[in-house]
Amino acid sequence: MRSVDEAAAGGGGAVALERARGHARVVFRRTDGRDRLDTFYQQGCAKVRLPRVEPGRPPEAVLINTSGGITGGDVLLYEVEAQAGASLVATTQAAERIYRRSAGIGVVESRLAAGDGARLDWLPQETILFDGSALSRRLEVDLGAGAAFTAIESLVFGRTAMGETVRDVALSDRWRIRRQGRLVYADGVAIEGDAAAVLEGGATGGGARAVATILQVAEGAAERRDAARDLAAGLPGEIGVSVFAGLIVFRILAVDGRALRAATVPILEFLCGRPLPRVWHC
Numbered sequence: 001m002r003s004v005d006e007a008a009a010g011g012g013g014a015v016a017l018e019r020a021r022g023h024a025r026v027v028f029r030r031t032d033g034r035d036r037l038d039t040f041y042q043q044g045c046a047k048v049r050l051p052r053v054e055p056g057r058p059p060e061a062v063l064i065n066t067s068g069g070i071t072g073g074d075v076l077l078y079e080v081e082a083q084a085g086a087s088l089v090a091t092t093q094a095a096e097r098i099y100r101r102s103a104g105i106g107v108v109e110s111r112l113a114a115g116d117g118a119r120l121d122w123l124p125q126e127t128i129l130f131d132g133s134a135l136s137r138r139l140e141v142d143l144g145a146g147a148a149f150t151a152i153e154s155l156v157f158g159r160t161a162m163g164e165t166v167r168d169v170a171l172s173d174r175w176r177i178r179r180q181g182r183l184v185y186a187d188g189v190a191i192e193g194d195a196a197a198v199l200e201g202g203a204t205g206g207g208a209r210a211v212a213t214i215l216q217v218a219e220g221a222a223e224r225r226d227a228a229r230d231l232a233a234g235l236p237g238e239i240g241v242s243v244f245a246g247l248i249v250f251r252i253l254a255v256d257g258r259a260l261r262a263a264t265v266p267i268l269e270f271l272c273g274r275p276l277p278r279v280w281h282c
Contacts, residue, residue, distance in 0.1 A: 019073035019104075022046025026061045030085035030118075035059050038083065046076055049093070051278070058087035058119070060277050065096060072101025072134050076108045080122070084115035084144065091277045092124040095156075095257075100132030105170065109138045112151075116144035121272055122151040125280065126210070126257055129157050129195070134170035141177040143217060149177070150271050152264060154212035157195050160256040166195040177217060185215065185247060206238065208253035210260035216271045221248040231270055235263040 024046035027039035035058060042048050045067040053060055063078055070076070082088040090112075098106055114120040122139075129135065143149055153173070158164030170192050177185040191198055199205030225243040228250070232239040237254035250267055254260035268276055 019075070020045045020065075020067035020070070021074070022065060022067070022076045023079075024048045024063060024077075025079040026050075026088075026090070027081040027083065028059055028086045028088045029083040030087075035082075035086045035088065039081075046078065057274065058089050058121075060089045060091065062091055062093050062277070062279055063124070064093045069097035069099050070106035070108065070135065071099045072104035072106055074106045078108075078110045079112075080110070080120070081113040082115065082118040082120045085117045086115070087119040089121040089123060089277060091279055093279055094282075095126040095128055096124070098127060098129045098133040098135045100130055101134050105134040105136050107136045107138075109140070111140045112149075113142045114144060114147035114149055117146045118144065119148045120150075122149070123268060123272075123276060123280070124153065126154045126156050126212075126260065128159065128257070129155060129166055129169055129171065131158065131164065131166050132168050133166075136172045137174070139175045139177075141175075142181075143177065143179040145180055146219065147179070148216075148218040150214075150216045150218075150268070152212060152214045152268060154210065154252075154260060154264065156210045156257040156260065157199065158209065160209055167197075168193065169195045171195070175213070175215075177215075179217065179246075184217065184245065185249075187213065205253055208238070208255060210254040210257050212250075212252040212254075212260055212264050214250040214252070214264065214267050214271070216248050217246060219246065221246050224248060228267075228270070231266060235266060237263045239263060239267075 022045040023043045025041040029038040047064040049062040080090045157166040173189045175187040222243045228241045236259045240251045242249045
């Protein structure tokens with residue numbers, strides 16, 4: 001397997017250009033009945049902000065890419081952990097943009113962990129892919145006994161309001177979730193070439209321009225199946241709900257980013273049991 005930097009560099013003898021590098025790590029622990037910051041590290045274009053939250057809400061870590069977007073050769077690594085018994089919400093300041101590349105692949109790797117009895121919500125906003133972009137995105141999650149984990153990853157293929165169509169893209173998107181060291185969820189998608197043509201297919205996207213996967217790993221997740229399906233039936237887009245072995249998974253197809261958000265926000269609030277972080281509404 002190639003390293004993160006090797007994947008970003010790509011092949012070919014292209015002229016070396018300045019690229020963005022970023023690494024952020026934030027860890028919270030549970031001490032004296034409160035969630036407290038344990039580790040805070042930020043390097044390069046990856047920054048973290050810890051806004052004040054209302055009483056009774058878990059702490060929030062807002063991840064920021066100060067480079068303003070990602071192109072070929074850029075590398076971002078995010079590490080987020082809620083230690084045993086702690087609660088933490090991680091989100092992003094805004095939608096991430098993946099711009100046209102001259103060479104290489106943009107890499108975003110997220111390594112998440114929730115200790116025994118911890119709760120971690122991974123709630124990044126949308127990732128927008130522009131024509132000519134290349135992205136390798138990886139989500140690696142390790143959960144302890146009794147941990148609860150909720151996550152979303154979403155992709156928007158061009159801005160329909162601007163008349164954009166994504167005809168050339170290189171995309172690799174992979175999830176791996178382990179509970180007590182055992183793999184409980186694996187997923188992946190790869191698109192090379194004309195994304196619009198792929199999404200037009202009746203067996204692939206049915207004309208969608210925005211897609212998302214929302215997942216929750218928690219005790220009792222299967223018991224929420226009927227309520228989840230009732231909720232999905234009243235939301236825009238095409239939504240599938242699957243429940244198995246302590247997981248509930250929503251897959252969403254929407255005509256554009258606005259319709260996607262109209263579907264994802266109610267689902268996330270249903271799963272998390274509270275409103276989304278303020279940055280989602282800015």
